Amino acid sequence: MFDFDMLGLAPTLNTALQKAGFNEPTPIQNEAIPLALDGHDILGLAQTGTGKTLAFGLPLIDHLLSRQGKPAPKSVKALVLAPTRELVNQIAESLRGLMGDTHLRIGTVVGGQSINRQINFLSRGTDILVATPGRLMDLMDRGAVDLSTVQHLVLDEADQMLDLGFIHALRKIAPALGTPRQTMLFSATMPKQMEELSRAYLNNPKRVQVSPPGKAADKITQSVHFLDRNRKGDKLREILSADRDALTLVFGRTKHGCEKLMKSLVADGYNAASIHGNKSQGQRDRAIKAFRDGTTTILVATDVAARGIDIPGVAYVINHDLPETPDNYVHRIGRTARAGREGEAISLCSPEEVGLLGQIEKLMKIDIPVASGSRPAASEAEKPGRRGGGGGGRGRGRGQGQGKPQSAGKPGGQARRRRSRRAA
Template structure:
């Protein structure tokens, strides 16, 4: 593998990388950085946690160092869009670490923070603007930012932008950007809409793919517990008690559910906090900071955090509730095994979540090994036959409880159809 200093980056960047402990590029960085430095548009596909931020950040900073000049008031030279506040802040923090001591200036703007303060920051202009689409639109409406000088556009976690409906904002933002420009689009998954997005905004892009889309990091050990919904709290406390000093990220499906779960853990003596959409940005930032520092051992979150937590020390990710969007499972468990480390992802699956697990396994093209309980997935399900760890000889019989409901439902429907006729 190459060292960073073999990629032709500016000496100041190589020095910053050495100070922060980066010596060798990851596969996505090794492939994307030279192409980006040549000016190509990039379509980058890589597993979560493999270093996509540096894959676009390093060539961007390198270009700005080679082409100095103070930005005009209210302008930016480069724009990075990301779907969540946490991810925007994480990207900005990473870039500032690399630009420390240089004249390259980074500004981050997200919702939930003072827009007047952000207007003041932008009044002086910036080299790199990192933003959520919604807050950027607010600033554009107030004429606080002029994007006509932007010659570099990065769309990070573009698939989630599509999921959250930011495509409409992107259609309004893109025409305001300068031309010609370099565009880089990065994602861990590749839904059909992504192809349309790449055709609309990328010009003859170079596709960089270091793993199949939807595939989690290889160093993540996965398992699933099949259990009734009411047994989830006890199983969670059992798992947390095994390694109480480990940093553990627990994902719930709803804001109310995540908050209730966190309060229950605190009441039982666990050092826990929560982040979700009902928390202010300040509360979310403080919780993540304390989690990163190890002051909080358990962080309960909704999917608002799935793409914004880059904390190498996360040892466990527990899917207390399975996500309704299969891609989100990949992003959730990608919060562990960061930067080449190993990690463990544990899922809870109640009977009503069996189809969600089936969809997740179909996306990843693997079977999640069974840690406990009997799998309700039968041999004919997508993704394979008997689940790893399931008792032999059960096979299709494990699916009988769910399937036995179908004939009864059909009998109820047929009389109604005859009456309607």
Template sequence: MFDFDMLGLGPSLNSALERAGFKEPTPIQNQAIPLALDGHDILGLAQTGTGKTLAFGLPLIEHLLAAPGKPAPKTVKALILAPTRELVNQIADNLRPLTEGSKLRVATVVGGQSINRQIGVLARGTDVLVATPGRLIDLMDRGAVDLGQVRHLVLDEADQMLDLGFIHALRKIAPRLGTPRQTMLFSATMPKQMEELSRAYLNDPRRVQVSPPGKAADKVTQSVHFVAKADKPAKLREILSRDPDALTLVFSRTKHGAEKLMKGLVADGFNAASIHGNKSQGQRDRAIRDFRAGTTTILVATDVAARGIDIPGVAYVINFDLPEVPDNYVHRIGRTARAGREGEAIAFCAPDEGDLLRQIQKLMKIEIPVASGTSPLPGDDDERGNRRSGGPRRRGQRSGGGGGGGGAKAPAPAGKGRRPRRRRQA
């Protein structure tokens, strides 16, 4: 077991960690922090909820503390890019307590907020700037920020930035950054494009990885319901009704679908809110705040909007629609079983989503146990079909490599399905 003070961090930062309640580093932090403190570029691969923010944030702050001096007006010393407003805010919220008592300033710039106010903040100079690429380019075009003094660059959730087309924004930002610089790229998955990105922007990086790409958190219990598309809303209400007070995150593939689903749930008496790209920043912040506090128990979200949701109390993740990108399934179910807790991931698979499920299982190298319905996957013989049509796993059965869900109980009679007992919320 390692303590943070064994990783090479200075006394002031160790004291800040102690005040913030951090006692020992996670595996990704154990691997990444010493290498980053030595100045190496880092390619970090770890599933969500494993502490990636501190893995890059702690060495970043340590470097800045060792290089005193107030940033010049409009300049930035360290830049962290993240794909969504929620993730930007989460990163900043995690870093600010660690800079208390120092002169380091952490600022954020995201879309959906007053650009004039952000121009005013940047005018004073910033030690650490956490930003979404689009808004940062807007500020660059207005001459509001000078990136020529940036000596530390972090790309967080880089795979999602690729999915959103931010690679084009990165090509505009990178030439404006100072050199030499240290670059750290962190991601939960490693698609082929990520290798190309690392070769383009990292210099002889050290690769740190604590779980294979596509592997879900060990404490996530997974299951799939094979259900007709038209029957998904009824199945969702049935499952939600079993444990109405638990924090449940429901994923929809589209913004319109998320909003329609949320409104239907509210009309039926469920305590639900939604978060997606058509919501204002204030609406998104309020929805996450209420969900975190438990005043809202069901949050319907799209993939993009859900990045940055780090709420340890999430008990269930329900994939109302399967994602078209298999890696996004790993991201989704990583929203539960965080900070050492257990969690459950439930997927709905309509007949036309069979290929999406097959791709997910291939990526994760598991067969997700079937909770109800008949598999639409071709090639299932009667024996396999009987085995796969069993009920949900008993509490304690986990998904694992090469798993098959054998030994599952027969499904409960209609209306008698038992949802796992309510978890105590954090």
């Protein structure tokens, strides 16, 4: 059964969707695509892994297919901005697969790659440009790109694009764009202040929300282990050893901590790699490819990967360190249970991080089930946000706390399953 043809897309796109195995639109696609095809500005909110890229990409391509003529030199017809290199590449890859043999051109500009090569590509003009804000501004400063012809603007992971790390870049880029234009903002989370800020870029937008902001996908099984910080290394290895062949994404808080953790896992015989801001783009691309192919089964990452990896086979997300921003927890665990699959999100929480856990549970309006240990009393927990550990050194003890766990289950459970713009 093929249901995309009910949305009013061009026949070329319906054919491409069928070849790619997409038969039925997801809720966010079903609601957003007809509105976007009608030219409305869109504020779209949906869980990670629910098809937001196609929700904006399909109407974007449809609009461009209806217009004849090649783009003028240095010009851009549609601009997609995303916060990380990985997400830019992922978006471009998804859209390129739908464009097939059409006349449309798509390109990417990100930091960490040859700017001269990007200048050469842009000199011929492009229909769709997917970019990180920092590198795009570099190209604007060099006069390498003309954004006055942009008729469509998309902000993916809009909450982060409107945050302090990128808002200054956005305020410089937006006035250079063509008007009138269609603007679409998509994200899994949207704090109130960010939504208010978004109004400056939207014109009478249609709000499309298919799940409450901050809600994780239904097929993600969540749990938390309470333990001392110096015991995290042992607990992590216990979980990893329970299912060594599963694709597992491990999140740390700092670049140095992630690298140290990865090296300690490799030294202990685990098949691990890492990605973070200190890695070159080539190193990051190779690590993700190896993880996607299953050559590497464990990927240790900072939040650079929280929004930039779409690998359906990821069975586990393990928070070795809880994120300091609760929204990032939602994005992190959204790397599993993608495309209708099941997955498991496991958090290791030290006393110093109990406050961070509370913020996450408040955002998600849930109590995350306890797999082992017991939640420290308020007097035991230090002030939230204290930076700790990240190295994953192996503690001598293997105790998991005293107290009866609130929910039982062996490791792995039933699934078997700074944001500086220049850093992008």
